[in-house]
Amino acid sequence: MRVRDVMRILDATLLTGEDKLDQEIEAACGCDLISDLLAFTKARMLVLTGLVTPQIIRAAEMMDLLGIVFVRGKKPTPDILAMAAEAGIPVLCTSYPLYESAGLLFEAGLRGRCAWPQAGGDPHDACGGTRDAP
Amino acid sequence: MLLECPVTGEDFQAAGEAAARLKRTLRQLGIDAATARRAAIVAYEAEMNIVIHAFRGVLSVDISPERIEILADDEGPGIPDIALAMQEGYSTAPEYIREMGFGAGLGLPNMRRYSDEFHIESTVGRGTSVRMVINVPSKGSLA
Ligand SMILES: Nc1ncnc2c1ncn2[C@@H]1O[C@H](COP(=O)(O)OP(=O)(O)OP(=O)(O)O)[C@@H](O)[C@H]1O
Ligand SMILES: [Mg+2]
Numbered sequence: 001m002r003v004r005d006v007m008r009i010l011d012a013t014l015l016t017g018e019d020k021l022d023q024e025i026e027a028a029c030g031c032d033l034i035s036d037l038l039a040f041t042k043a044r045m046l047v048l049t050g051l052v053t054p055q056i057i058r059a060a061e062m063m064d065l066l067g068i069v070f071v072r073g074k075k076p077t078p079d080i081l082a083m084a085a086e087a088g089i090p091v092l093c094t095s096y097p098l099y100e101s102a103g104l105l106f107e108a109g110l111r112g113r114c115a116w117p118q119a120g121g122d123p124h125d126a127c128g129g130t131r132d133a134p
Numbered sequence: 135m136l137l138e139c140p141v142t143g144e145d146f147q148a149a150g151e152a153a154a155r156l157k158r159t160l161r162q163l164g165i166d167a168a169t170a171r172r173a174a175i176v177a178y179e180a181e182m183n184i185v186i187h188a189f190r191g192v193l194s195v196d197i198s199p200e201r202i203e204i205l206a207d208d209e210g211p212g213i214p215d216i217a218l219a220m221q222e223g224y225s226t227a228p229e230y231i232r233e234m235g236f237g238a239g240l241g242l243p244n245m246r247r248y249s250d251e252f253h254i255e256s257t258v259g260r261g262t263s264v265r266m267v268i269n270v271p272s273k274g275s276l277a
Pocket of ligand 1: 034188
């Protein structure tokens, strides 16, 4: 699924990252806590969140996320958007709440991060599918 | 190569800049994306712990072709019970910190999980020191 498909399915507005609309997304997760997001990286991932702070952009940048969707119609401030633009991460805004947004994308075939990694286990080996490739 | 970044407690504006700088440097040095990502994530968690829980500190990173060694040293209240702090879900973060998206109690477990070596020492009333090593895979072993 491409970023532009996510945009269509969630009836979302693109706030930055026009040049990234054709990036291929392979997984998504819904998180309102940063360390929860960081706990399990999967390649080519998108995050759905209601957390509109500069820190979510920073975390997304650390993880090489391919997109951020702000749910419930939450709008980021210009400084947050500028950070995302600099990091090259597309930002979408949808009026659907988190649960509905996740459901719509899941129904359209976009899967999650699979099982929670076991304590002490390798976060990259927690499930099959696309491995966190370089 | 040595990278040193000061980190200031409660400075949420600059928080994350040290980790972001590390990630950029690693990519410029030609370190593969997955390794750079692991290093960036553990550095980010360590940096945020200084911002949230300590007064001030330094994030220093020693980069060689074989390994990335990350040291997060702070002056702060210290951790009275490290075993407890290492448990998933344990957090003393106050409400206003949780509203910013922190306080899942997963930072230290993430650091341990993503690094190849992890050591933590703390003295109550003095500060905390976390040392982590990420091994850099040799070019030939990259799939
Ligand atoms: N540098 C530090 N100085 C003092 N206390 C610390 C430090 N780092 C961690 N702690 C203590 O250990 C607890 C657990 O840390 P951990 O990073 O796992 O979770 P957190 O920071 O509370 O939340 P999260 O990292 O998930 O946002 C903290 O709540 C705090 O009590
Ligand atoms: Mg933490």
